[in-house]
Amino acid sequence: MNTIVNIVLLLSAVLFIFGLKQLSKVKTARRGNTIAAVAMLLAMVGTLLELQLKIPGMNYTWIVGGLVIGAVIGAVFAIRVAMTSMPEMVALFNGFGGLASAIVALSIFWKRVVEPETAGTVAAVLGTPPAVTLGLSILVGGITFTGSIVALLKLQGTLKKGAPILLPGRHLLNILLGISAIGVGGWFGFGATELSVSITSIIGLTAISLVLGVLLVIPIGGADMPVVVSLLNSYSGIAASMAGFVINDPLLIIAGALVGAAGLILTQIMCVAMNRSLANVLVGGFGVQESGPQGSSEYSGVTSCGPEEAAMLLESAQSVIFVPGYGLAVAQAQHTVRELASLLEANGAKVTYAIHPVAGRMPGHMNVLLAEADVPYEQLVEMDVINPEFKNTDVSIVVGANDVVNPVAHKDPASPIYGMPILNVHHSRSVFIIKRSLSPGYAGIKNELFEYDNAMMVFGDAKKVLQGMINEFKEL
Amino acid sequence: MEGQMMGPFLVGLYVFVLAIFVGFEVITKVPPTLHTPLMSGANAISGITVIGAFTAATSGDASMASVLGGLAVGFATINVVGGFLVTDRMLRMFGKKRKAS
Numbered sequence: 001m002n003t004i005v006n007i008v009l010l011l012s013a014v015l016f017i018f019g020l021k022q023l024s025k026v027k028t029a030r031r032g033n034t035i036a037a038v039a040m041l042l043a044m045v046g047t048l049l050e051l052q053l054k055i056p057g058m059n060y061t062w063i064v065g066g067l068v069i070g071a072v073i074g075a076v077f078a079i080r081v082a083m084t085s086m087p088e089m090v091a092l093f094n095g096f097g098g099l100a101s102a103i104v105a106l107s108i109f110w111k112r113v114v115e116p117e118t119a120g121t122v123a124a125v126l127g128t129p130p131a132v133t134l135g136l137s138i139l140v141g142g143i144t145f146t147g148s149i150v151a152l153l154k155l156q157g158t159l160k161k162g163a164p165i166l167l168p169g170r171h172l173l174n175i176l177l178g179i180s181a182i183g184v185g186g187w188f189g190f191g192a193t194e195l196s197v198s199i200t201s202i203i204g205l206t207a208i209s210l211v212l213g214v215l216l217v218i219p220i221g222g223a224d225m226p227v228v229v230s231l232l233n234s235y236s237g238i239a240a241s242m243a244g245f246v247i248n249d250p251l252l253i254i255a256g257a258l259v260g261a262a263g264l265i266l267t268q269i270m271c272v273a274m275n276r277s278l279a280n281v282l283v284g285g286f287g288v289q290e291s292g293p294q295g296s297s298e299y300s301g302v303t304s305c306g307p308e309e310a311a312m313l314l315e316s317a318q319s320v321i322f323v324p325g326y327g328l329a330v331a332q333a334q335h336t337v338r339e340l341a342s343l344l345e346a347n348g349a350k351v352t353y354a355i356h357p358v359a360g361r362m363p364g365h366m367n368v369l370l371a372e373a374d375v376p377y378e379q380l381v382e383m384d385v386i387n388p389e390f391k392n393t394d395v396s397i398v399v400g401a402n403d404v405v406n407p408v409a410h411k412d413p414a415s416p417i418y419g420m421p422i423l424n425v426h427h428s429r430s431v432f433i434i435k436r437s438l439s440p441g442y443a444g445i446k447n448e449l450f451e452y453d454n455a456m457m458v459f460g461d462a463k464k465v466l467q468g469m470i471n472e473f474k475e476l
Numbered sequence: 477m478e479g480q481m482m483g484p485f486l487v488g489l490y491v492f493v494l495a496i497f498v499g500f501e502v503i504t505k506v507p508p509t510l511h512t513p514l515m516s517g518a519n520a521i522s523g524i525t526v527i528g529a530f531t532a533a534t535s536g537d538a539s540m541a542s543v544l545g546g547l548a549v550g551f552a553t554i555n556v557v558g559g560f561l562v563t564d565r566m567l568r569m570f571g572k573k574r575k576a577s
Contacts, residue, residue: 016521017498023517024506030567033517037560040524047527051534059536062546066533070553077554078561083569086512089562093555094519100552101525107532107544115541129485233519240525241492247531248484254495255524261499262518266511364511371569380509 002053008046013254015039020258043251083372084329087365091152091229094236098144101239102206105137108246109202114195122198123190126246131189133245135205139181141239142209143216147232150217151225163444164284165218174215181208219284223403223443226358226365227270227281234263270358276420299438302450304457307468310432314469315476317394319350321386323423324366325359327400327435331462334373337399340470341375347473352379354386354396354423356404383423390427398425398433400462402441405433408448417443431455434465513566520559526552 016039022032052058074093081089113125123131153159167173188201220228237259244252271278314320322337341351353375359366367380381389390396398405401423409420425431426449433455440446449455458465482490506514529552533545 016524017502020499020518020521021502023514024503024510026507026509026570029510029513029570030564033513033520033560033563033567036517036521040521040526040556040560043524043527044530047530051530055534058534061536062533062542063530063549066529066546066549067553070550071557073550074554074556074558075561078558078565081562083566086516086562086566089558090512090516090519093516093558093562094522096551097519097522097525097555100523100529100548100555103544103548103551104525104528104532107529107541107548110539110544111532111541115539127485129488230515233515233522236519236522240522240528243525243528245485245488245492247528248488249528249531250488250491252524252528253488253492255521257492257495258499258502259518259522259524261496262503262514265500265503266506266515266518269506269511364509364513367509368512368566368569377509377570 002050005046005049005053008042009050009251012039012042012046013251015042016255016258020262043255047249047251082332083369084332086368087226087229087360088152088155091148091155091225091232094229094233095145095148095152097236098141098148098232098239100141101236101243102138102141102145102209104243105134105141105246106202106206108243109134109198114199117195119193121190121193122188128189130246130248133242135185135189135202137239137242137246138202138205139185139209139212140235140242142206143213144232144235144239146210146213147217147235148213148229150214151228151232154217154220154222155225155229157222159218164221166284167215167219170215170219174212177208177212177215181205181212184208216282220281221284221444223358223441224281224284227267227278230263230267230270231278231282232263234260234267237261237263299446299450302438302457303455304459305432307458307465308472310456310458311469311472311476313430313432314344314349314395314473315347317344317349319393319395320344320352321390321393321396321425321428322351322353323359323396323398323401323405323425324353324355324370325399325401325404326365327402327462329360329365329369329400331400331464333399333463333466334369334375336463336466336470338370338373338375340466340473341379343470343473349394352381352386352389354383354425355380356383356401356423357421359401359404383421387424390424393428394430396425396428396431398431398435399466400434402435402447403443403445405449406441406443406445406447407452408445411448416445425449426452426454429454432458434458434460434462436461509570513563513570516559516563516566520556520563523552523555523559526556 019032019036022028184204192198237256241256405425408415409417409422529548
């Protein structure tokens with residue numbers, strides 16, 4: 001029986017790898033997700049059987065209670081959330097995963113050290129490796145939890161509208177906290193011989209981890225949150241792996257390590273897309289200007305027009321490129337964009353969508369939104385492919401994107417976004433920029449594009465403006 | 477160490493390092509379209525900590541260990557169930573679009 005259970009667990013590990021592999025290809029992605037879910041089910045059933053065999057008086061009250069309540073909450077969240085809030089949802093779930101790993105470590109400590117009331121240091125009772133990994137699980141899990149919650153608040157814009165929060169002496173503070181985490185963790189594992197001291201130090205370690213999670217994420221601007229969430233996703237995998245070391249569970253170690261590696265790769269891909277190093281992102285403060293935010297954000301010579309003027313120009317356009325950004329998600333304008341695109345196509349124009357790798361608040365965010373509105377996959381064109389096309393394009397319509405179309409990234413080495421690859425919308429004959437105001441994007445800088453002669457602002461909520469264009473277009 | 481069996485920690489360490497390499501190999505090439513679903517799917521997998529939570533919550537009493545264990549099962553399950561469902565919702569839309577074209 002034991003062998004069968006172990007084979008089930010091994011099968012689960014193999015299916016996790018298989019599922020991840022399929023998740024990374026468009027054709028098989030959905031099946032890959034299902035395979036990973038099956039792997040999870042096998043892991044859960046296998047582990048319960050294993051525990052049942054090992055522990056004769058096994059009681060399921062807490063397990064079943066946690067499963068039922070967790071499943072209901074998770075399902076309600078997942079089904080109710082709007083597609084536009086997906087990044088926030090991933091951040092929240094991720095935080096819960098990290099929290100769970102930290103709590104597992106705490107629980108194991110109480111179960112194996114506090115409640116049996118064994119004498120001696122934690123390392124003497126559990127062994128050196130579990131004493132270390134227990135502390136690491138709490139540290140990494142705690143950072144993941146509060147870091148993800150701060151990321152969630154920044155994505156929502158509720159926390160200072162996502163702007164970086166820079167505490168004086170923050171680097172020193174973080175270093176001191178890091179050192180004290182190591183000190184308290186070391187004391188917990190190897191110094192404290194009395195239970196009351198071990199308990200105090202583990203609570204101290206938990207508190208430090210939670211504070212550290214907040215402090216590490218608050219200086220980072222809202223635009224960098226995808227990178228942060230991806231990195232925290234990697235952390236939650238590592239935290240799970242560490243918990244796996246504590247209870248000596250190979251499957252937990254394997255699955256945690258897979259996620260740790262996956263999160264890191266994605267993080268790297270995102271940094272490359274922004275032409276920044278991970279260190280540069282994590283130091284934070286990006287987009288905060290020394291000269292004050294107002295100083296360089298004054299515009300001159302900006303032209304603006306209404307939907308009717310835009311519709312007239314669109315009527316004669318042979319080729320149109322839509323450039324979606326976060327504003328599209330906020331305004332829930334994906335269906336309206338699609339409707340306008342269909343009208344233009346019926347009018348004989350060639351319509352495509354230019355997808356910047358970091359448009360929106362999550363890589364692939366725009367793809368998800370436009371897919372929801374049934375935009376054909378072939379019309380979504382990646383940056384490197386579409387950039388040469390702009391100079392042959394009649395009209396580009398920027399819907400709620402800002403920093404990713406700012407030509408200053410090519411021109412001004414002093415700009416914080418210098419060197420970031422952008423979509424060359426300014427090469428097209430005319431550019432409409434649908435935006436609520438001239439306020440800066442997440443990088444906090446002025447967008448030169450708005451002053452270009454071929455650029456015209458169409459102020460307003462993206463959905464209303466697009467609807468206005470549709471109505472005017474129909475009347476032409 | 478010669479002639480000795482590796483301790484459970486060392487075996488775990490081998491497994492950990494090798495699994496990280498597998499993770500890197502499996503995920504190196506991903507089209508941008510799939511970045512969000514992949515992140516979400518990987519996030520659901522990190523809910524694997526639920527099996528650690530099971531180990532922590534095996535007794536029915538109201539001890540600190542059990543209460544914490546139950547809490548951990550709950551949070552991890554939110555991550556697992558929510559994560560896989562949300563990922564499926566995203567990917568379902570890609571499927572729908574392929575059929576239409």
